[in-house]
Amino acid sequence: MPNSSLTTLTARGLLLDMDGTLVNSDAAVERVWRAWAAEHGVDFADVLKVVHGRQGYSTMAVLLPDRPMEENHADNRDMLARETAETEGIVPVPGAPEFMAALAALPHALVTSADIGLATARMDAAGLPMPDLRVTAESVSASKPDPEGFLKGAVELGFAPADCVVFEDSPAGIEAGRAAGMRVVGVGERAAELEPTAHVPDLTRIRIEALPDGAIRLHLTD
Missing domain, CATH: 1.10.150 (DNA polymerase; domain 1)
Known part of the structure; x- marks a missing residue:
């Protein structure tokens, strides 16, 4: 792929935003x-x-x-x-079905500003599986860019913030991930100029590798 570069990150747990990251709503x-x-x-x-x-x-x-x-x-x-x-036109972000399938047996959680009803409606509309662990609007007292949601996600997974990688598309979400002390993979056009740790145009540019010690290696192509 011309003019592309590869970034590799290793994590114990992944924290996934929904809108703009997994689902194009x-x-x-x-x-x-x-x-x-x-x-x-x-x-x-x-x-x-x-x-x-x-x-x-x-x-x-x-x-x-x-x-x-x-x-x-x-x-x-x-x-x-x-x-x-309002679910008309909701579709998965390119690569989201394969990305979620690759994570199925690995530690991950959804961290979204939607409540559980809205999150379920949008994940269903996009044909994506709802993670077993999720932090929704009902779970927090403050909205992104406050880091509370991501910090709670790390607790749910049982890992320190530094061992988690956040996937986000928005300024508020990327700011929240940084404030939580986590590395952030920016997904999509909105994230490109927000100085995340790494950036991918969409989820087709990510390869997930499960390591023998239980860690997750992310291979990211921009």
């Missing part, structure tokens, strides 16, 4: 949030700058800084219902 997210922006008089271009990777109430707090947080949480419940029902 951009069309569904943008339909729902475009309607929200119109309802609240917010420029949709401003929404796009912050919506990816965050819980809805956190996005609202950035866009409507003077609105009481309890209103954001109430609005977020409505948005979750809308997003859970």
